[in-house]
Amino acid sequence: GAVVSQHPSWVICKSGTSVKIECRSLDFQATTMFWYRQFPKQSLMLMATSNEGSKATYEQGVEKDKFLINHASLTLSTLTVTSAHPEDSSFYICSARATRFEAFFGQGTRLTVV
Amino acid sequence: EDKVVQSPLSLVVHEGDTVTLNCSYEVTNFRSLLWYKQEKKAPTFLFMLTSSGIEKKSGRLSSILDKKELFSILNITATQTGDSAVYLCAVLGGNYGQNFVFGPGTRLSVLP
Numbered sequence: 039g040a041v042v043s044q045h046p047s048w049v050i051c052k053s054g055t056s057v058k059i060e061c062r063s064l065d066f067q068a069t070t071m072f073w074y075r076q077f078p079k080q081s082l083m084l085m086a087t088s089n090e091g092s093k094a095t096y097e098q099g100v101e102k103d104k105f106l107i108n109h110a111s112l113t114l115s116t117l118t119v120t121s122a123h124p125e126d127s128s129f130y131i132c133s134a135r136a137t138r139f140e141a142f143f144g145q146g147t148r149l150t151v152v
Numbered sequence: 153e154d155k156v157v158q159s160p161l162s163l164v165v166h167e168g169d170t171v172t173l174n175c176s177y178e179v180t181n182f183r184s185l186l187w188y189k190q191e192k193k194a195p196t197f198l199f200m201l202t203s204s205g206i207e208k209k210s211g212r213l214s215s216i217l218d219k220k221e222l223f224s225i226l227n228i229t230a231t232q233t234g235d236s237a238v239y240l241c242a243v244l245g246g247n248y249g250q251n252f253v254f255g256p257g258t259r260l261s262v263l264p
Contacts, residue, residue, distance in 0.1 A: 044194070072252060079254045081240065082195075131194045135253070139184035139202055139244060141252060146194035 040066045040136040044144025051122055051151055059147045060118045061132030067112035068134035072141065073105075076129045085130075088115045122151040154179040154246050158239075158255035166242075166263050169231050173258045175241030176223040185217055185224050185242040190238045190257070198226070231262045 043126040051057050061071055070089050074082040086107050088094045094107035104126075106118040115134075119126055131146040156177045165171055177185065184202045188195035199208045201217035201224060208215050212231075217224045228235055238257040246253060 058243075070250065079259075082254050084252070087250065138249075140186055140197070140200040141244075142197055143188070143194040 040064075040134070040142045042068075042132065042134045042142045042144040044132050044147055046147060047145055048148040049150070051149070052119055053123055053151055056118055056120045057122055059119075059130055059132070059149075059151060061115045061117070061134065061144050063113045063134040063136070063142075065095075066134075066136050068115075068136065070135040071109060071114060071115040072117075072133045072135070073117050074133070075106060075130045076131060076146075082131065119149065122149070124151045127151045154243075154251070154253045156241055156243050156253050156255035158241050158258050160258060161256060162259045162261075164261045164263065165231055167232055169262075170227065170229045171204040171231060171260060173226040173228075173239050173241075173260070174223065175225070175255055177241075177243045177253070177255075178222065179243040179245035179249070179253050181245045181249040183249045186242045186244070186252075187215055187224070187226050188242065190231075190240055191236075195240055202226070228260075229258050233264055236260055236262045 042053045043062045071088045073085045085100045086094045086096045088109040090109045096102045109115040122130040132144045135141045159174045187198040199215045203260045204219040212229045215226045241255040242252045
């Protein structure tokens with residue numbers, strides 16, 4: 039399958055700081071990327087859909103000013119968690135749509151806010 | 153509202169057993185159904201199904217889709233402890249066929 043690289047795989051930050059997570063499609067161009075959040079033992083929760091060159095579409099209840107998404111190119115999308123708080127601690131996963139029918143996931147980023 | 157339902161939610165078997173995981177869906181503008189395996193990190197891709205009745209196979213895993221009855225099954229034969237994971241079913245569809253709708257997952261535990 040196609041390769042999606044997510045970086046960093048884990049990060050610890052202080053409350054009030056911002057954290058940027060990168061999602062790259064390595065061997066294909068992805069016009070659409072998805073950002074998910076996953077709580078322990080729960081399924082993936084879609085946060086937003088990111089389309090290259092346009093604003094991200096956020097799911098209901100997701101604060102777009104807090105979770106800034108930038109899809110700067112066909113191979114890169116970034117998620118910035120601004121003014122992070124302990125309740126933002128979670129596992130964040132991106133996926134990139136490789137064809138009309140399938141998507142592949144990055145490795146995920148475990149964020150811990152202290 | 154688009155939804156994907158998986159059953160069972162949890163399953164415990166012994167090595168060598170065969171398991172069948174179920175996924176049913178109600179999703180508008182269906183494009184494809186995908187199965188993923190999630191261990192401790194992000195999900196890894198298993199299968200993508202778009203046509204009814206055509207079995208996809210990879211080693212001990214196989215999957216098939218029934219678009220008339222709106223479900224898919226994932227079979228694992230001769231299970232091994234390394235098969236222990238959460239198996240996620242996702243359907244691509246929704247508005248403009250752009251949205252992935254995930255099921256809650258089936259947590260499979262294979263005991264030695």
